Amino acid sequence: LCVEVSARIGRGLSVEDKMVFALLLARIYADDDDIGSTGMSLEEINAAIVDVFGEDFPWQGRGLNELKKVTEEEIDCSVPLMLCSAPGHDVSGRVEAMAREEHKELASVAMGSAEGFTTAEKFVAAASKRGTWVMLKNCHLCTEWLEDTLVKKLQSLGPGTHKSFRIFITSEINPKLPTGLLRLSDVIVAEAPTGIKASLSRFFSSIAGDRFQSPVRNRLYLVLGWVHAVIQERLRYVPTGWTEKYEITEADATHALDVIDSLVEDATGGRQNIAPEKLPWDAIRNTLCKGIFGGRVTKSTDQQVLDKLVDSVFTSDCFNVNFKLADADNAPALPEGSSKEECFAWIDSLPSYTPPTWIGLDASAEEERRRNIAESVTSKFSQVSIVQKGVA
Incomplete structure (x- = not known):
């Protein structure tokens, strides 16, 4: 259970929050209040997770690296897959490549204009009946349309929706993304490679x-x-x-x-x-x-x-x-x-x-950066109230 929970929830979190969530699972699973109770280095955080769950525990989430599995097995025709990324890090190519490899028909539309809104509605309506795929790109440019139109459209999809229908939504990470859409969707946070x-x-x-x-x-x-x-x-x-x-x-x-x-x-x-x-x-x-x-x-x-x-x-x-x-x-x-x-x-x-x-x-800056990340993770962890054994 912990493996699946971490794999699915972890993919929708930032790197630091993935660590916090994995530590929380480790404390609950091991029933050990000492886990995360004091300041820890990044090495100690990783070691605590590995000690409880082992080396292969997918605490970073099952995301873009297993996009085919997520698409085929973990979402369905009623659940959009949201791919949220840092500005400038476009992940739509990953969906396009998967569609080619799987010989799936994919209709894509760049959002942000009235013309795009009309096209998107037509694509979703047609694909939901035919069982094809749709990708709405750059949806951070149209957060009001997402809330006012797309969420209602997705909620209205009924039993007649084709089982093979899939909808992918790409967006920059944006606080204005509607909560209703996030709740409907499975989310993958795709942070850009560094360096x-x-x-x-x-x-x-x-x-x-x-x-x-x-x-x-x-x-x-x-x-x-x-x-x-x-x-x-x-x-x-x-x-x-x-x-x-x-x-x-x-x-x-x-x-x-x-x-x-x-x-x-x-x-x-x-x-x-x-x-x-x-x-x-x-x-x-x-x-x-x-x-x-x-x-x-x-x-x-x-x-x-x-x-x-x-x-x-x-x-x-x-x-x-x-x-x-x-x-x-x-x-x-x-x-x-x-x-x-x-x-x-x-x-x-x-x-x-x-x-x-x-x-x-300075060459020591990397070590300082790692210390700052560890301090941020342990600070977030300490702020989370864990309900355990029925006592808050």
């Missing part, structure tokens, strides 16, 4: 292929991707990386991409190539530091960190062979070439784990 490599991969995959026309711009895209990835990675180390958890998203990076294109276009007069020294470096740096990224920053100490980061890489030197992106041992150097293929190959060559020194932090 410079993962962030760069997401960013470059979002750039339209026809933008990679100029080696000069491609180089600047790579530097911009690095800056955005460092900003994102430092957010994992609050309050060491930044003093606050600023909301800097993929949309900010996309805006920066447009601004860089515009500034370079003005400087080159439409020419494909220009000497690096003649690029509008001051304008690029000022726009990023005082506008796009700097506009999100509120503390002067954080602004200084941002200025230093941008100034260190947005320079004509970034066109030099083996230009290092950070002042740290084994920090990566930009690739020699700047074609689209070379950019993607360079990103793919990066390690999945990003040492804190690559983002300007």
Whole structure:
């Protein structure tokens, strides 16, 4: 029972909350009030869960890694599967890939417009009768429609609904998602992979292929991707990386991409190539530091960190062979070439784990981050009232 409860509920929780829930199950199952009663390290938290349930206990939940099983065995025609993710982490491709592999007909619609609402209602009505699949994408853009229309539509599905019908709903994690829909649905929280490599991969995959026309711009895209990835990675180390958890998203990076294109276009007069020294470096740096990224920053100490980061890489030197992106041992150097293929190959060559020194932090920052997570988990755990043996 505990295995199934953890596998199904855990997939709808954040990483920290998964640990809290698993500790609660461990305390109840083992009938041991000492579990979680004192401050614990991450290693001790994991050890406590393993000691009670064993190494194979699925406390992280059965989620995207077993999407086919969840779809076929754990939801049915009356239960939507909600895939909630961090901004910029689109998981709709996982559903599309599964539909292809299983030879299922999948109708997808991007939400957020009146046209999308009409199309979505038609798709749901038809698929519920025919036994096909529907995916409503980016539903964080239409939370009122979800509550006013979709919830009622799903509640009205009766015995005539085809058993093979499935509805998938993708959304960024958003506090405005209607409670009624969350209660109707099975939820998978898909947190984005961390690290410079993962962030760069997401960013470059979002750039339209026809933008990679100029080696000069491609180089600047790579530097911009690095800056955005460092900003994102430092957010994992609050309050060491930044003093606050600023909301800097993929949309900010996309805006920066447009601004860089515009500034370079003005400087080159439409020419494909220009000497690096003649690029509008001051304008690029000022726009990023005082506008796009700097506009999100509120503390002067954080602004200084941002200025230093941008100034260190947005320079004509970034066109030099083996230009290092950070002042740290084994920090990566930009690739020699700047074609689209070379950019993607360079990103793919990066390690999945990003040492804190690559983002300007001390090597001990990782251990401090782990301590902060452990303190947060044990604090949440202590606030939960456990009903045990009939006594609150």
